[in-house]
Amino acid sequence: MIKRNAVFIFSLLLSVPFIFMGLFTPGFLNRLSSIIHTTIIEHFGWGYLLSVFFFLIFALYLAFSRYGNLKLGKDYEKPQYSYFGWFSMLFAAGMGIGLIFWGVAEPLSHFANPPGYLESNSREAAQFAMQRSFFHWGLHPWAIYITMSLSIAFFSFRRGMPPLISSCFYPLLGNRIYGWPGYAIDILAVFATVFGIATSLGLGALQITSGLASVTPLPETMAVTLSIIAVVTLLFMLSSATGLDTGIQILSKTNILFAMILLGFMLVVGPTSYTLNVFTSTLGEYGSALLSMSLSTNPFTGYDWTKDWTLFYWAWWIAWSPFVGLFVASISRGRTVREFILGALLVPALLTFLWFSVFGGAAFHLELERGISLSESVGNNVSTALFELFTYYPLTPILTTLALLLLGVFFITSADSATYVLSMMTSRGNLNPPLSRKIVWGLLQSATAAALIFSGGLEALQKMAIAAALPFTLVMLFLSLSLLRAMRYEWVYERPREAEKSGSD
Amino acid sequence: MERLKALARFLRKFGTTRVVLLHVVSSGLARSSHVAERMKAVRNEVGSLFEETEDIIGQGSPALEICRVARERQTRFVAIAWKQKDFLQRTLLGSTTQDVVRLSSLPVFVFKGDVAEKKGDELRNILFAVNFDQSHERIMEYLRTRELAATDLYAVHVGERAPDPVTEQARQEAVFNRLNELLGECSDWFKTLKPVSLVGNPKRELLKAARRYEVDVIIMGKFSHGGAMEQLVGSTAETVTRKARCSVLIVPRTDIRRGEDV
Numbered sequence: 001m002i003k004r005n006a007v008f009i010f011s012l013l014l015s016v017p018f019i020f021m022g023l024f025t026p027g028f029l030n031r032l033s034s035i036i037h038t039t040i041i042e043h044f045g046w047g048y049l050l051s052v053f054f055f056l057i058f059a060l061y062l063a064f065s066r067y068g069n070l071k072l073g074k075d076y077e078k079p080q081y082s083y084f085g086w087f088s089m090l091f092a093a094g095m096g097i098g099l100i101f102w103g104v105a106e107p108l109s110h111f112a113n114p115p116g117y118l119e120s121n122s123r124e125a126a127q128f129a130m131q132r133s134f135f136h137w138g139l140h141p142w143a144i145y146i147t148m149s150l151s152i153a154f155f156s157f158r159r160g161m162p163p164l165i166s167s168c169f170y171p172l173l174g175n176r177i178y179g180w181p182g183y184a185i186d187i188l189a190v191f192a193t194v195f196g197i198a199t200s201l202g203l204g205a206l207q208i209t210s211g212l213a214s215v216t217p218l219p220e221t222m223a224v225t226l227s228i229i230a231v232v233t234l235l236f237m238l239s240s241a242t243g244l245d246t247g248i249q250i251l252s253k254t255n256i257l258f259a260m261i262l263l264g265f266m267l268v269v270g271p272t273s274y275t276l277n278v279f280t281s282t283l284g285e286y287g288s289a290l291l292s293m294s295l296s297t298n299p300f301t302g303y304d305w306t307k308d309w310t311l312f313y314w315a316w317w318i319a320w321s322p323f324v325g326l327f328v329a330s331i332s333r334g335r336t337v338r339e340f341i342l343g344a345l346l347v348p349a350l351l352t353f354l355w356f357s358v359f360g361g362a363a364f365h366l367e368l369e370r371g372i373s374l375s376e377s378v379g380n381n382v383s384t385a386l387f388e389l390f391t392y393y394p395l396t397p398i399l400t401t402l403a404l405l406l407l408g409v410f411f412i413t414s415a416d417s418a419t420y421v422l423s424m425m426t427s428r429g430n431l432n433p434p435l436s437r438k439i440v441w442g443l444l445q446s447a448t449a450a451a452l453i454f455s456g457g458l459e460a461l462q463k464m465a466i467a468a469a470l471p472f473t474l475v476m477l478f479l480s481l482s483l484l485r486a487m488r489y490e491w492v493y494e495r496p497r498e499a500e501k502s503g504s505d
Numbered sequence: 506m507e508r509l510k511a512l513a514r515f516l517r518k519f520g521t522t523r524v525v526l527l528h529v530v531s532s533g534l535a536r537s538s539h540v541a542e543r544m545k546a547v548r549n550e551v552g553s554l555f556e557e558t559e560d561i562i563g564q565g566s567p568a569l570e571i572c573r574v575a576r577e578r579q580t581r582f583v584a585i586a587w588k589q590k591d592f593l594q595r596t597l598l599g600s601t602t603q604d605v606v607r608l609s610s611l612p613v614f615v616f617k618g619d620v621a622e623k624k625g626d627e628l629r630n631i632l633f634a635v636n637f638d639q640s641h642e643r644i645m646e647y648l649r650t651r652e653l654a655a656t657d658l659y660a661v662h663v664g665e666r667a668p669d670p671v672t673e674q675a676r677q678e679a680v681f682n683r684l685n686e687l688l689g690e691c692s693d694w695f696k697t698l699k700p701v702s703l704v705g706n707p708k709r710e711l712l713k714a715a716r717r718y719e720v721d722v723i724i725m726g727k728f729s730h731g732g733a734m735e736q737l738v739g740s741t742a743e744t745v746t747r748k749a750r751c752s753v754l755i756v757p758r759t760d761i762r763r764g765e766d767v
Contacts, residue, residue, distance in 0.1 A: 159672070171667075485665065485666075
């Protein structure tokens with residue numbers, strides 16, 4: 001019984017003490033997580049940069065190598081979802097809510113507080129801000145997700161193993177994946193996902209509360225935030241109950257449409273040429289500085305900035321990767337490795353670049369061309385940046401409502417897919433996990449988020465999730481080796497035999 | 506001298522009837538009269554074990570000279586008495602044995618005298634490293650020698666684990682079937698035949714198996730696929746030769762494709 005549910009039981013046993021610490025002694029958890037987090041970022045930052053750059057090279061290598069022709073499923077299988085459905089779900093799970101949060105706030109934050117070698121609020125700082133926003137949200141996060149999801153999809157859909165991270169280690173560990181080494185990998189994944197999701201839900205709820213307060217008479221109080229969590233929980237549980245094919249897909253497609261409408265409106269009504277200039281120019285700078293940005297830790301000047309932003313993001317994407325990886329894998333059955341990598345690497349990255357250009361560009365147009373300072377108010381409250389920008393545009397209430405709707409739906413799709421992934425991971429890779437398990441995880445996440453907002457332990461728990469990124473980086477490096485070995489085996493030993501067999505037939 | 510005598514006795518077990526004794530000297534450094542005397546002494550000691558003995562004193566690069574003479578004299582294999590070198594010696598001075606293993610297109614027998622002497626020249630266990638690359642036909646010639654008189658033969662295959670448990674099980678079954686087929690061909694020459702299928706790094710697993718089964722000789726094929734890693738760290742045969750505690754017979758096959766796994 002214990003062995004059957006080892007991952008479920010032990011991941012709960014491991015997570016609950018930290019959640020309780022966040023509830024009852026948030027100060028202690030904050031000190032503990034800060035020490036762990038700071039030590040890791042301080043001493044292993046270079047390791048994150050090297051590893052993430054390796055994941056990008058690895059993804060590109062697989063896409064253009066002979067393995068690119070392999071299918072994530074049996075050779076006769078076709079993709080389960082249309083391109084639009086697939087991209088919508090990719091985007092919703094991978095970025096969605098964060099992009100709404102940081103679309104305006106991140107460029108403005110870098111603009112106001114660049115590393116020491118740049119002057120604040122200068123045109124150089126604006127250029128730097130756009131370039132780094134592209135960098136943090138561009139190819140690298142998707143390369144991390146691709147490494148994870150490609151491995152899961154390959155081993156589960158092509159090799160018939162349960163969709164678990166431990167399954168991907170069969171070429172390296174053999175039958176030990178069914179023992180404690182395998183459990184440890186899955187438990188670590190659940191640990192990072194539970195903490196990551198709970199804190200994301202909490203932070204998302206706080207942003208929705210700020211947004212609502214700016215367009216409605218609703219006050220920015222704890223009661224409103226808790227009510228938002230309750231409503232969202234009810235909605236994502238409903239979506240979760242309807243399953244992957246209907247719930248998340250419909251919501252994600254709707255949201256992409258909303259996002260496109262908002263993006264299109266801002267592009268047309270805002271400074272169109274300025275925005276497109278920002279897009280084109282930053283794309284060029286991003287492309288030419290990709291290698292140096294990928295590996296610059298800035299040890300002589302600006303290391304603190306690198307720690308606060310780049311290393312934080314890299315650790316966050318890695319901690320987030322078990323969840324996104326499993327989800328993206330589950331929607332990618334039937335695609336070839338090449339199609340999967342190029343699709344998941346380029347399309348979401350391009351959309352992200354466009355998003356940052358439109359919203360960041362609009363903010364810089366106000367700052368630099370019209371002399372309206374947004375960065376100061378953003379510095380005070382990052383979550384209001386987007387709503388602040390809307391006040392300088394026509395149809396402000398409609399734009400704010402649309403953004404809130406986007407936030408809400410992305411919130412629901414993230415929570416829904418996280419519930420699905422957690423249930424799948426803790427039911428031994430069942431692609432149709434029981435509803436009861438979805439309800440348990442869904443309620444636990446929301447309750448944790450609500451309780452942590454109340455106790456003030458949200459950020460401390462987020463740091464714990466990020467701390468899990470360090471062991472997970474090692475897991476992912478070995479995962480790449482395992483995937484490469486499996487693909488090589490198939491190509492070197494199985495392909496010739498199949499060709500021989502079909503030749504003799 | 507004792508080591509050379511042990512080597513000569515050992516070679517008899519592989520059906521050797523004719524030996525070419527070769528000593529390579531660096532030009533200008535060696536005293537030719539002294540070398541000739543030593544060669545004569547060696548010939549006197551070991552000559553009686555073989556039907557025909559020839560001695561040659563060569564000059565130049567030892568590994569190249571050994572390969573040249575072996576080719577010209579059309580010998581069946583090259584036999585070298587192993588001389589242990591530490592890391593620094595190996596790195597700075599190189600190893601003639603390693604070079605011969607790398608360069609020779611003839612089988613190379615590396616004799617690690619100490620082990621055989623401890624057991625009184627007795628040959629009990631032989632490890633046959635199987636790569637399913639058809640080199641086993643050539644290796645069989647050595648295994649089916651009357652004089653060998655070893656008792657146990659371990660046919661060891663080290664393969665890559667298949668990507669999933671179902672394929673892995675099928676692969677293991679196929680490996681055992683093929684190993685048993687090969688062992689069947691040697692059943693008249695050994696008392697015990699044991700198929701062993703291992704997974705992992707071939708160098709490490711072969712060395713571990715040799716220790717586990719206390720083998721006296723490892724017989725393995727050699728194939729150079731010329732990869733970058735091989736250039737840097739050496740082939741499996743080179744590493745096994747260097748690290749094994751027992752004697753090793755390397756049978757190179759340069760005319761075949763890389764080993765086929767099952």
